[in-house]
Structure formats: C-alpha cells, structure tokens
Amino acid sequence: MRNLLTDADPQEENGGPEDDAGPEVTTDQVDAPVAGFESPPELADPAATAADAETLVVTCRGADRAAAAEAETVRTEHATRVALAEEAESRLAERTTVLERARETASDSQLSETEEAARKRLDEARADAHKARTALDDALADAPPEVLDNARASLTALQNEERESAAAVATALGRVNAIVDQGRLGDVSAADRELDEAERENAALWRRARAADLLLRTLTTRRSEALRAYQEPFHRAVVELGSLVYGRDFDVQLGEDLTIRSRRIGDVTVNYDSLSGGAREQLAVIVRIACARLVGTGGVPVFLDDTMGYTDPGRRLTMGNVIASAAGTSQVIVLTCDRARFAGVGGARTHVMRRTAAATE
Numbered sequence: 001m002r003n004l005l006t007d008a009d010p011q012e013e014n015g016g017p018e019d020d021a022g023p024e025v026t027t028d029q030v031d032a033p034v035a036g037f038e039s040p041p042e043l044a045d046p047a048a049t050a051a052d053a054e055t056l057v058v059t060c061r062g063a064d065r066a067a068a069a070e071a072e073t074v075r076t077e078h079a080t081r082v083a084l085a086e087e088a089e090s091r092l093a094e095r096t097t098v099l100e101r102a103r104e105t106a107s108d109s110q111l112s113e114t115e116e117a118a119r120k121r122l123d124e125a126r127a128d129a130h131k132a133r134t135a136l137d138d139a140l141a142d143a144p145p146e147v148l149d150n151a152r153a154s155l156t157a158l159q160n161e162e163r164e165s166a167a168a169v170a171t172a173l174g175r176v177n178a179i180v181d182q183g184r185l186g187d188v189s190a191a192d193r194e195l196d197e198a199e200r201e202n203a204a205l206w207r208r209a210r211a212a213d214l215l216l217r218t219l220t221t222r223r224s225e226a227l228r229a230y231q232e233p234f235h236r237a238v239v240e241l242g243s244l245v246y247g248r249d250f251d252v253q254l255g256e257d258l259t260i261r262s263r264r265i266g267d268v269t270v271n272y273d274s275l276s277g278g279a280r281e282q283l284a285v286i287v288r289i290a291c292a293r294l295v296g297t298g299g300v301p302v303f304l305d306d307t308m309g310y311t312d313p314g315r316r317l318t319m320g321n322v323i324a325s326a327a328g329t330s331q332v333i334v335l336t337c338d339r340a341r342f343a344g345v346g347g348a349r350t351h352v353m354r355r356t357a358a359a360t361e
Contacts, residue, residue, distance in 0.1 A: 227258060230294065234258055237290035244321040245282060252283075260287065278310040282319055289326040301331040308341050320344020 106114075143151075235254055242250040249266040260283055262271050272280065285307060292302045304323075308316055323345045326332050334342055339350065 224256070227256060231258060233294055234290060237293050238286055241286045241290055241322050241325070242283075244325065245286070245315065245318040276310070278308075278312060278315065281308060281310050282315060285319065286322060289322060289330070289332075292326065292330045301333060302326060304332065304334045304336075306336050307334075311341075316341055317344035320346070324348075 231254060235252070238252055238254075238260075239250060242252065246265050249264075251264040252260050253262045253264070253269075255261050260272050262269050263275060263279070263283065264270075272283075275283070285304065288304075289302055292300050308319060311319060320342060321344065323332055323334070323342070324347065327347070334345075334348075336342060342348065
C-alpha cells in the first residue's frame with residue numbers, strides 16, 4: 001500500500017544502502033485520492049428499498065394467482081375438449097359400424113346408382129313443380145282478387161304454423177340433448193332394466209303361485225276323497241262301539257272332516273257342543289278306539305291317560321265293554337290314579353307303579 005501511494009527511491013530500487021529507513025510519508029500524501037480510483041457511491045435508504053421490495057412481492061403474487069386461475073381455466077377447457085373428442089370418437093366408431101353394415105347390404109356403386117336415379121327423379125319433380133307453378137300463376141291471374149287474397153292469407157297462416165312447428169321440434173330436440181347431457185337417459189335405461197327384472201321376477205312368482213294353488217287344490221281333492229272313503233267305515237265303527245254304551249238306538253252325524261256333529265239316542269238328537277262333559281268324554285274314547293280299528297288289519301296301540309273323570313259310575317261299566325272289545329284287535333294301555341273308573345273292563349291286567357327313593361329325592 002505504501003508503494004502505491006509514493007514514488008520509490010531510485011537508489012532503493014538499485015539496492016543502495018544509503019537510506020535504510022525509506023522515504024517519509026506524510027498524512028496528506030496518504031489521504032490524497034489515488035489516481036484512477038473513484039470513491040464508492042453512497043448507500044440508498046433501507047426502508048424505501050424494503051417498501052419497494054414488498055410492493056414488488058405483492059405484485060408478483062397477484063400475477064401468480066392470475067396465472068394459476070388462467071391455468072385452471074385452460075385445464076378445464078382441455079378436459080372438456082378431451083371429453084368432447086372422446087365422445088366424437090365414440091360416435092364416429094358407431095357411425096363407422098353402421099356404415100360398414102350398410103355397405104354389406106348395398107355397395108358404394110349401388111348407392112351411387114341409387115343417388116343418380118334419385119337426382120333424376122328430383123329434376124323431374126322440380127320440372128313438374130315448375131309447370132305446376134306456371135299453371136298456378138296463370139290460374140291466379142284470372143282469379144278474382146278476393147280469392148287470391150284469401151289464398152295468400154291461408155298460405156301465410158300455414159307458413160307461420162310451419163315455423164312454429166319447426167321451433168317446437170327444435171325446442172324438443174334441445175330438451176332431449178339436455179337430458180342426454182344430464183345423464184337422464186342412462187337413468188331411464190337403468191329403470192327399464194329394473195322393470196324388466198321385476199317383470200321376470202313377477203312372472204316367476206306367478207308361476208310358483210299357480211303351482212302352489214294346483215298343489216293345494218290337488219291335496220284338498222285327495223283329502224276329500226280319502227275322507228269320503230273313510231267316512232262310512234268310521235261311522236259304522238263308531239255306531240258299533242257306541243251301541244255297547246247307549247243301546248241299539250245310538251247314532252251320530254259326522255262332518256266332512258270326520259268330526260261328530262250330533263249324537264242321537266232313540267228320537268232325541270243333541271248337538272255335540274250341547275252334550276255334557278261326560279258324554280263328550282265317552283265319545284272321545286269311542287272315536288279313538290274306532291280309529292285304531294281302521295288303521296291296518298291288526299290295529300294299533302291305544303293310550304288312555306286318566307280319562308272318564310266326568311263319566312258317571314253307570315256309564316263307566318258300559319264303557320268297560322267298549323275298552324274290553326278294543327282289546328281284541330289292539331293293545332289298550334290305560335293310565336289312571338283311580339282303578340275304580342275301569343272296574344268294568346274284564347280281563348285287564350293291573351300294574352301298580354310306586355315312587356322309588358331315588359325318584360323321591
């Protein structure tokens with residue numbers, strides 16, 4: 001630094017020993033400006049610089065949000081165009097398929113010939129229309145003004161109706177397109193599929209219902225036939241057993257389900273519901289033994305559990321005849337706590353059951 005501010009001594013450069021201390025440097029010489037160097041510029045205000053930077057940041061953020069919104073709009077438009085392109089491709093594929101099927105039916109040359117023939121017919125129709133128009137003009141030229149005005153008014157009205165109809169058709173088509181865009185046709189298709197499924201299920205239910213009805217009617221018919229087949233033998237068995245209790249003038253009236261509706265002794269007929277408890281108890285035993293006789297050739301076992309509790313002692317003796325007669329074809333097992341009720345049963349073997357100590361505990 002010192003060498004930059006002062007000139008060097010020639011003797012020092014040559015290595016002379018005359019002055020080892022070197023040249024003196026004054027304060028004025030050190031502080032003096034160096035040639036070729038400029039003093040640094042003064043610094044700006046930090047507060048103003050920060051304010052400008054904050055303003056710039058706010059501006060950049062606003063620009064960033066605007067750019068993000070614009071980018072979102074562009075992405076939405078792109079997605080919309082992609083969806084429209086896919087739909088167009090789908091329609092193009094459908095139309096291509098239809099065109100290929102149509103070409104299988106008629107070739108392009110045939111279509112060209114058909115088009116040419118159609119054009120010829122169109123030209124002929126136009127010529128005929130021109131002739132008709134000329135004839136109409138000639139006829140209108142000779143027609144009265146009132147008729148002409150009326151025809152023109154009618155034509156105007158028809159044209160207005162045609163425009164209104166075209167507008168209505170366009171409105172309807174617009175509504176259909178709107179419905180297509182909203183996906184309602186898909187809902188209609190789904191509803192149609194659900195309806196078809198429900199109709200198939202309903203038809204299956206009707207088939208099962210008819211089958212169940214046929215089964216019920218068949219079973220009812222067969223049951224009625226079986227009841228009719230059993231009615232006469234059952235009635236005969238009941239009357240035969242009842243005669244042992246009530247005498248030879250005993251008879252009963254049976255229903256279609258083989259239930260007893262009334263009992264007759266001599267000239268006195270009493271409905272079953274009006275009989276006493278003892279009489280109904282006696283008929284129940286008679287009916288059970290009659291059923292045992294009719295089932296198979298050897299009969300089936302008959303169990304009587306503590307019955308004839310309402311029967312008077314005189315009837316108990318005669319009921320003993322019924323039980324004894326049943327023993328000839330069936331095994332009769334009577335459970336009772338009063339052996340006196342069945343004293344009229346001849347030849348019966350009695351088994352007394354007593355409680356054991358284990359059962360008592």
